[in-house]
Amino acid sequence: MSTVLRFVQHRITRHPQAEITASxxxxxxxxxxxxxxxxxxxxxxxxxxxxxxxxxxxxFARQYEDVALVERIGD
Incomplete structure (x- = not known):
């Protein structure tokens, strides 16, 4: 049995419909x-x-929270 591994590039961005929350x-x-x-x-x-x-x-300790979106590059 063999396994084929393929490198796939991804990018991570803020979800376009989500807000950043700060405290x-x-x-x-x-x-x-x-x-x-x-x-x-x-x-x-x-x-x-x-x-x-x-x-x-x-x-102060500031916290920022958002929703991340991970997408494959090139699909």
Whole structure:
């Protein structure tokens, strides 16, 4: 018995009908602040900057989520 392996190129992109969702969390050890997930990425950045203005906390973990689409190239 033999096996034939064929290399097939693929690409990965954001699904054209899906939105990116963003959220953030303050990394100050004594702070529990977070920006709720939203499709408005810029508003999460504004919320982080406003939080910094109120608290002087400057470090955030930002999360971005999207739906990926993997397609064969050349089909």
């Amino acid at each position: 953030a969390q303050c990394l100050d050890p004594d702070c529990g602040w977070s920006a709720l997930p939203t499709g408005d990425v810029a508003s999460v950045d504004v919320e982080c900057m406003a939080h910094t203005g109120r608290t002087r906390h400057t470090t």
